[in-house]
Amino acid sequence: MTCSEFLKELTDYLDGSMDAQTRAELEDHLQWCHNCYVVCNTTKMTIEIYRDSHLYELPDDLRGRLRSAILSKCHAHAAETPVSEAKAHSDSSKAK
């Protein structure tokens, strides 16, 4: 296996979505190729850092304001939509 063949499989390898034989070939490559080992390890760290970073968390006060705004628009929309229409949608989805 070459390094570029290894790189093509890297995403499936990190996600654990591959057959046992391909996995064994990739792990064999990692045994002797230090560069691919480092790329694999640091790519895994990249994913974990972003996943655990809590980047762009929604602050509680903003969350409350957004929710109120959404719900008041939903109420306004519901007031314009006849109840019988909403009920008909509900009944037809239950019938499926």
Place this chain on the structure above:
Amino acid sequence: MGTIQPKVAEPVDEISLVHAAKAGDISAFEELVKRYDRNVFRIAQHITQNREDAEDVVQDAFLKAYQNLKNFQEQSKFYTWLVRIAVNEALMRLRRRRPERMVSLDEDIKTEEDSMPREVADWAPNPEQLYTQGELKEILGKTIQGLPPSFRTVFVLRDVEGLSTEETAEALDLSIPAVKSRLLRARLQLRERLNKYFKNRTGGDGKK
């Protein structure tokens, strides 16, 4: 080397909430908002890179979902359907802000070369500890901002929000190979860009 495990737990009873909301129960829809508003905000902010736009996307995506609930055929999870709406809203806002640049999920940037590792250096054992929480967020934000929108959209759905490859493909209307190709390139480009901050500064001679 271990694999990456999904972070998002399977939602319980989502479909009952959807049915109740379809029948006009706004409190059931409110439960869906509470369940997913943080996720929608994160996705929107990752794509638009703008706080005001992200706020608008949260409002408009949920309102659109509410208004179009009758068209939700329940062939996918509600969350995947909602993400699809939110991504479209976010991309629309990004296009408005950057009319000079075509923003599309179909854009296929350059060649494979752009993702080939150029610098291979091991990182410090705990790179997060090299920086304060605030500095780290700044680095991560700045770094992901540099990715093409189509790459960061796939990255945020798969790796930050934990959608499966199939769900990501469905939400973005892309093929599975297209999702995998963008994800690989997004991951490798982020890794390359983070190298300068996280690489192990202790050389063989023990000097920093």
